Amino acid sequence: MSKRECVAMLLAGGQGSRLGALTQQIAKPAVSFGGKYRIIDFALSNCANSGIDTVGVLTQYRPYLLHSYIGSGSAWNLDSLDGAVSILPPYATQTGGAWYEGTADAVYQNIGYIEEMDPKYVLILSGDQLYRMDYHEMLETHKRHDADLTVSVMPVAWEEASRFGIITKDDDDRITKFTEKPSKPDSNLASMGIYIFNADLLVETLREDANDKNSDHDFGKDIIPGLLAAGKRLYCHEFNGFWRDVGTISSYHETSMELLGDNPAFDLFDDSEGRIMSNPSTRPPHYIGPNGSVVDSLVCNGSTVLGTVRHSIISTDAYVGARATVEDSVLLPGACVKEGAHVARAILGEGAVVEEGVNVGSVDMTKDTAVIGNGVVVGKGE
Amino acid sequence: MENTMGIITANYSALNPGDLTKARPLASLPFAGRFRMIDFPLSNMSNAGIRTVGLIMPSNYRSLIDHVGSGKPWMLDRKGGGLFVLPGSAFGTSRTGSRFLVRDLEQNRIILQRAKEDYVIVSGANFVFNMDLGLLEKAFEESGCDVMVLTADAYDDNPDVVSFALEGDNVRAIHHGVSYGQAAFMDCFMIRRELLLKMLDWYAQVDYLDLFEAMEGDFSRLDVRVYRYGDYCAPIFGTKGYYRHNMELLNTDVADQLFPDDRRILTKPHDNPPACYRRGARVRNAIVSGGCQIYGNVSGSILGRDVVVEPGATISNSIILQGCVIETGARVENAVIDRGNVISAGTELRGSAEDVLVLPKP
Numbered sequence: 001m002s003k004r005e006c007v008a009m010l011l012a013g014g015q016g017s018r019l020g021a022l023t024q025q026i027a028k029p030a031v032s033f034g035g036k037y038r039i040i041d042f043a044l045s046n047c048a049n050s051g052i053d054t055v056g057v058l059t060q061y062r063p064y065l066l067h068s069y070i071g072s073g074s075a076w077n078l079d080s081l082d083g084a085v086s087i088l089p090p091y092a093t094q095t096g097g098a099w100y101e102g103t104a105d106a107v108y109q110n111i112g113y114i115e116e117m118d119p120k121y122v123l124i125l126s127g128d129q130l131y132r133m134d135y136h137e138m139l140e141t142h143k144r145h146d147a148d149l150t151v152s153v154m155p156v157a158w159e160e161a162s163r164f165g166i167i168t169k170d171d172d173d174r175i176t177k178f179t180e181k182p183s184k185p186d187s188n189l190a191s192m193g194i195y196i197f198n199a200d201l202l203v204e205t206l207r208e209d210a211n212d213k214n215s216d217h218d219f220g221k222d223i224i225p226g227l228l229a230a231g232k233r234l235y236c237h238e239f240n241g242f243w244r245d246v247g248t249i250s251s252y253h254e255t256s257m258e259l260l261g262d263n264p265a266f267d268l269f270d271d272s273e274g275r276i277m278s279n280p281s282t283r284p285p286h287y288i289g290p291n292g293s294v295v296d297s298l299v300c301n302g303s304t305v306l307g308t309v310r311h312s313i314i315s316t317d318a319y320v321g322a323r324a325t326v327e328d329s330v331l332l333p334g335a336c337v338k339e340g341a342h343v344a345r346a347i348l349g350e351g352a353v354v355e356e357g358v359n360v361g362s363v364d365m366t367k368d369t370a371v372i373g374n375g376v377v378v379g380k381g382e
Numbered sequence: 383m384e385n386t387m388g389i390i391t392a393n394y395s396a397l398n399p400g401d402l403t404k405a406r407p408l409a410s411l412p413f414a415g416r417f418r419m420i421d422f423p424l425s426n427m428s429n430a431g432i433r434t435v436g437l438i439m440p441s442n443y444r445s446l447i448d449h450v451g452s453g454k455p456w457m458l459d460r461k462g463g464g465l466f467v468l469p470g471s472a473f474g475t476s477r478t479g480s481r482f483l484v485r486d487l488e489q490n491r492i493i494l495q496r497a498k499e500d501y502v503i504v505s506g507a508n509f510v511f512n513m514d515l516g517l518l519e520k521a522f523e524e525s526g527c528d529v530m531v532l533t534a535d536a537y538d539d540n541p542d543v544v545s546f547a548l549e550g551d552n553v554r555a556i557h558h559g560v561s562y563g564q565a566a567f568m569d570c571f572m573i574r575r576e577l578l579l580k581m582l583d584w585y586a587q588v589d590y591l592d593l594f595e596a597m598e599g600d601f602s603r604l605d606v607r608v609y610r611y612g613d614y615c616a617p618i619f620g621t622k623g624y625y626r627h628n629m630e631l632l633n634t635d636v637a638d639q640l641f642p643d644d645r646r647i648l649t650k651p652h653d654n655p656p657a658c659y660r661r662g663a664r665v666r667n668a669i670v671s672g673g674c675q676i677y678g679n680v681s682g683s684i685l686g687r688d689v690v691v692e693p694g695a696t697i698s699n700s701i702i703l704q705g706c707v708i709e710t711g712a713r714v715e716n717a718v719i720d721r722g723n724v725i726s727a728g729t730e731l732r733g734s735a736e737d738v739l740v741l742p743k744p
Contacts, residue, residue, distance in 0.1 A: 036655075269655055280651055282647075284416070284637070284647070284669075285415035286657065288670065292665070292666060292667075298657070298658055298659075299657050299659065301416070301671070309659075314656075315656075
């Protein structure tokens, strides 16, 4: 790929309010996932593995951890001479400043960045999805069709289709219809929120959209339907791998569990399509005590397991005390389950503490996943 | 400690290099699963705020330079100062006693001449310890002595370790080898940069000696004092010490002393996935590094990065280095398996607690 042929704009400013306690202090893309990773690692690793080394990360909500975590991008090999990760928060100009109002507005406010990088194509990504994808292949699809816009799509179960933006296409993969959450879907191809635009068209379209008072400035709601109506060449690129939006507590929990098992749906050890990189802190290897027991789980550096762990994820520096049990759960970095406590189907936030002998969560599948916020201490009687 | 620079010497070998150190310098021997010996002096210096470090390399430096790179993990990729990789003499690794070969220091005197720091901490790379070197600096400044050497009370006889004959806190003589209770030299000392440069002039004629051997005739006029270090430290020169001190880390009190939260041992990050325990895994009393995949049984052992323990394989009281595969039904007991070995299905490898089996790199 020639230098800056394609620049990625990674949308990472959303609050992720449906993740509740997990996103109270930190932006959703910075939420810990899979033990040692943070959600944004997946998109950044995909960029690096696809040869895209110029990435603008649009941030807004609670950005400190996200900013320090991304740093120079060197952890994802994105600190090359020509490329870089640029963090793009809202900024002020002589005429004032404004928050990002919607996905398209966020990119619109950084048209200056796109113009400065001067790419031929712009890849729009979300910072809150888990998947491995070679964007280079998608770009090839885009070029082959001589498209104005290419939307990455994946087949979903028909009964779930009404939860997604649904794409209807013709035999040549050209998009004929785009319906946001249709009640009677006529296709099961869901948009993944991953787009490649011709840069000139994107800039022009965003400028027009910014002046449209009736627009919500959203790619799915406004920009794509608008371009379709204008008769532009919109094509889709079909993706058939593992893809999850971890937007809610239940999807976060379910997706975490999909990393486990003997043949996990998403195998962190399979780097045939490029490895998932992260910006880890250097911690000693973990320790399993003389009476510890761990099965069907992922365990990270710096953690200690003296009790029993089943079908769970134990993140960096987490602690499971003697006679404690942890099952079907996710302990985020630094979470602590003290002696004799029991944790089941729960997510413990970073630095959360479950005091001695306390029970959190229940194996009962009909109940909601229990969530303990970052730094929250759960004592007896709570 | 912005007024102190560091020099780490890695150009020497053990008296009886075992299978583990035949293929690599002592300084790059893996320790505690994911670390290497060199991480300890580098981290001690880095944690004390030292940002200029010269590293004197052995001739077989491939693994060592691969590990230290630009020094970034230890904050040594600086605009000014930083990590200086320095050539050691070919003579170094063939001469076992000399941690601080005068010739190695003399050949690299330019780094001492150009430095701005007034003090130098010089360290070998074969003692595992985690120390606030600021304490050494403070004691050195307060005492006004010429050289301050770091010592520990020997808990064991060890022919590889250098010991001091003392008069009070003053060094009167050095001996190769240490016996129980003696002041064991932790191969780390502090000196004024100017004095070190002078010494290199004094001892230019005997540059084949270790600096402390050369100093021996001058102990009466030089003020060489000890700083007694009381916390955990372990000399690693051969298989026996290597095995014993790795195994000590299974004691959480020891591990907590070596790896406290507020003074981290830093190392080159490899960014492996978390370790994965599959269904049927049975792991007790073990230290496990990132990237391991465990289906089988592990007890009383330490696993390096990316080790695969297949179903029905059993590892007990052993150290398995990076990238080994222990196949189905294989048994490994009281052994050190060097990196990259595949223990084929059904094989039994057994040492004893007194005589640990070492399987070298394939």
